[in-house]
Amino acid sequence: MSQEKITAASLPPAKSGYAPADYDADYHRSIDEPQAFWAEQAGRLDWIKAPTRISDVSWDKDDMHIKWYEDGVLNACYNCVDRHLATRGDETAIIFEGDDPSVSEHITYNQLHGHVSRFANTLKARNVKKGDRVIIYMPMIPQAAYAMLACARIGAVHSVVFGGFSPEALASRIIDCGATALITADEGLRGGKKVPLKKNVDAALAKKGVDLRTVLVWRHTGIDIELEGSRDHILNDVLMDVHPDCPPEPMNAEDPLFILYTSGSTGKPKGVLHTTGGYMVYASLTHEKVFDYQPGEVFWCTADVGWITGHSYIVYGPLANGATTLMFEGVPTYPDAGRCWEVVDKHNVSIFYTAPTAIRALMREGDEWVTKHDRSSLRLLGTVGEPINPEAWMWYYNVVGDARCAVVDTWWQTETGGILITALPGVTDLKPGSATKPFFGIKPALVDNEGNFIEGAADGNLVLTGSWPGQMRTVYGDHDRFVETYFSTYPGLYFTGDGARRDEDGYYWITGRVDDVLNISGHRMGTAEIESALVAHKAVAEAAVVGYPHDIKGQGIYAYVILKHGKKESEDLVKELVAQVREEIGAIAKPDHIHITPGLPKTRSGKIMRRILRKIAENDYGALGDTSTLADPGIVDTLIENRKNR
Ligand code: 6R9
Numbered sequence: 001m002s003q004e005k006i007t008a009a010s011l012p013p014a015k016s017g018y019a020p021a022d023y024d025a026d027y028h029r030s031i032d033e034p035q036a037f038w039a040e041q042a043g044r045l046d047w048i049k050a051p052t053r054i055s056d057v058s059w060d061k062d063d064m065h066i067k068w069y070e071d072g073v074l075n076a077c078y079n080c081v082d083r084h085l086a087t088r089g090d091e092t093a094i095i096f097e098g099d100d101p102s103v104s105e106h107i108t109y110n111q112l113h114g115h116v117s118r119f120a121n122t123l124k125a126r127n128v129k130k131g132d133r134v135i136i137y138m139p140m141i142p143q144a145a146y147a148m149l150a151c152a153r154i155g156a157v158h159s160v161v162f163g164g165f166s167p168e169a170l171a172s173r174i175i176d177c178g179a180t181a182l183i184t185a186d187e188g189l190r191g192g193k194k195v196p197l198k199k200n201v202d203a204a205l206a207k208k209g210v211d212l213r214t215v216l217v218w219r220h221t222g223i224d225i226e227l228e229g230s231r232d233h234i235l236n237d238v239l240m241d242v243h244p245d246c247p248p249e250p251m252n253a254e255d256p257l258f259i260l261y262t263s264g265s266t267g268k269p270k271g272v273l274h275t276t277g278g279y280m281v282y283a284s285l286t287h288e289k290v291f292d293y294q295p296g297e298v299f300w301c302t303a304d305v306g307w308i309t310g311h312s313y314i315v316y317g318p319l320a321n322g323a324t325t326l327m328f329e330g331v332p333t334y335p336d337a338g339r340c341w342e343v344v345d346k347h348n349v350s351i352f353y354t355a356p357t358a359i360r361a362l363m364r365e366g367d368e369w370v371t372k373h374d375r376s377s378l379r380l381l382g383t384v385g386e387p388i389n390p391e392a393w394m395w396y397y398n399v400v401g402d403a404r405c406a407v408v409d410t411w412w413q414t415e416t417g418g419i420l421i422t423a424l425p426g427v428t429d430l431k432p433g434s435a436t437k438p439f440f441g442i443k444p445a446l447v448d449n450e451g452n453f454i455e456g457a458a459d460g461n462l463v464l465t466g467s468w469p470g471q472m473r474t475v476y477g478d479h480d481r482f483v484e485t486y487f488s489t490y491p492g493l494y495f496t497g498d499g500a501r502r503d504e505d506g507y508y509w510i511t512g513r514v515d516d517v518l519n520i521s522g523h524r525m526g527t528a529e530i531e532s533a534l535v536a537h538k539a540v541a542e543a544a545v546v547g548y549p550h551d552i553k554g555q556g557i558y559a560y561v562i563l564k565h566g567k568k569e570s571e572d573l574v575k576e577l578v579a580q581v582r583e584e585i586g587a588i589a590k591p592d593h594i595h596i597t598p599g600l601p602k603t604r605s606g607k608i609m610r611r612i613l614r615k616i617a618e619n620d621y622g623a624l625g626d627t628s629t630l631a632d633p634g635i636v637d638t639l640i641e642n643r644k645n646r
Pocket of ligand 1: 386
């Protein structure tokens with residue numbers, strides 16, 4: 001663990017004037033008087049009917065529910081758009097920076113209002129109604145945000161599917177949420193390469209059991225695409241046929257806002273459901289406080305809107321706060337490794353929020369790519385998505401931030417809606433590699449494997465006691481799975497799936513997942529999903545997937561595969577297996593290693609000993625631990641032998 005500490009006092013104070021004593025007072029109040037604290041925070045939003053009931057939460061296994069602001073009525077889109085028109089209608093809401101460095105655009109709040117209203121009326125004209133589910137499968141262009149906000153405006157529930165997911169993955173999400181409409185683009189652009197979004201949609205729709213009434217296609221690159229009869233429409237054209245005004249739908253605070261699929265340790269991705277009032281309060285509050293956001297500043301979060309980070313910190317949080325949010329279509333290394341800092345200078349970015357994997361990749365390219373750009377507009381840096389190693393943290397702080405910008409390492413999850421553990425600028429003394437302290441209203445705790453609380457400086461499983469407004473409400477269509485996944489390991493506690501260490505100062509150091517979830521370049525991937533993709537190949541009898549440390553990606557994917565009788569290992573087969581995973585899930589799930597083996601280490605009851613597989617993948621044979629309980633201990637030597645030969 002790093003001993004370095006950068007005190008808040010050695011860095012510029014928060015622009016808001018927020019000081020350490022304010023944090024202490026606010027944090028204590030949020031814990032001691034949560035109803036009063038969160039009632040006050042509801043005032044951040046404009047309500048059609050202000051809530052009087054603040055929270056109603058039950059951890060009773062048979063009646064588990066989480067409700068915030070349940071008698072409040074509001075509209076999320078109104079809060080992100082309309083309410084800013086009187087004061088900042090001509091200010092920039094979204095800056096679009098294209099994949100091609102010569103393309104950029106400023107969209108004012110007035111313009112945003114116009115675009116979103118037409119998108120919303122187009123959905124209505126296709127008979128999309130309050131409560132209907134709409135899939136959004138888009139590149140990182142402003143139209144993705146318009147689509148999300150348009151759904152929110154009419155009360156439809158969006159589910160954004162990351163553009164890197166395959167037709168198969170897209171199809172399973174369409175089916176699971178029972179979507180009736182889908183919004184996509186002809187193609188996306190990333191690092192000069194084209195992403196065939198509409199083609200993928202067609203492939204998804206050709207699969208069994210997938211049925212959609214409406215597909216709206218944004219013409220982005222302009223290539224020729226096939227349109228299917230009454231189902232497919234060119235959005236750019238049909239937008240012009242509808243009325244420019246669309247009144248926002250009054251929504252109950254607990255009406256669903258969106259579903260976002262995320263990987264767990266078992267089975268298929270889960271549809272994490274977030275509702276309207278609590279999520280919006282939490283996204284807005286965290287965006288303002290964690291990033292010390294000041295009116296007029298440009299905020300750039302490099303995530304894709306296909307992930308929760310894009311939902312909360314590109315779209316809903318910043319726009320609820322009337323901020324200027326930057327949307328970048330491309331990748332940090334195109335056309336060269338200086339792109340991020342070129343964009344920072346071009347658009348005067350004050351706050352930059354990215355993932356450790358991007359920091360490590362840029363660090364490898366050398367300091368000159370950073371230092372040749374000015375970067376003096378930057379005043380705050382953030383990270384999210386995976387643990388950051390102290391070396392990458394220091395590089396980010398010293399080279400990108402010139403040792404004058406605080407780095408906030410923000411820990412949270414799709415399920416939590418917003419940031420839960422983080423430093424606050426001007427307040428928290430920073431320790432490179434630590435997410436530091438809980439945000440307002442958040443009560444983290446550590447438990448041992450039996451669920452006993454561990455106090456003081458210790459290692460343990462990270463749980464959260466109590467609720468906060470941004471917490472997910474259920475797994476869409478499967479409340480039992482929600483209760484089972486998050487609240488059954490340690491009854492009455494929300495289990496994060498992460499391990500953590502708390503040091504003597506009460507700082508949290510997230511050590512990574514303790515379940516069978518991998519974190520590849522900050523993206524969650526269930527080992528079970530990759531295994532089932534592999535087993536779907538006709539030559540495969542069984543597969544076991546583990547993570548191993550990877551310099552850039554944080555974790556790499558190592559797949560052990562047992563072939564069916566009579567099937568032979570070959571280079572072509574390995575290629576086919578990799579292609580199979582790409583097809584079933586997407587390129588982000590592509591195994592880095594495929595290790596064909598005659599067997600797997602199993603206990604006598606048939607359980608795969610993943611601990612051993614992880615060690616072998618890491619090339620760490622000295623620490624295999626007890627192998628005496630294995631059904632066939634000899635398999636370990638065979639695996640090691642094969643590992644050494646690759
Ligand atoms: C926001 C987001 C959640 C998982 C989480 C943890 C890891 C996220 C982190 C971090 C260490 C941080 N994670 N932030 N680990 N330090 N600052 O990433 O959501 O995609 O659902 O992933 O990511 O393992 O459990 P999501």
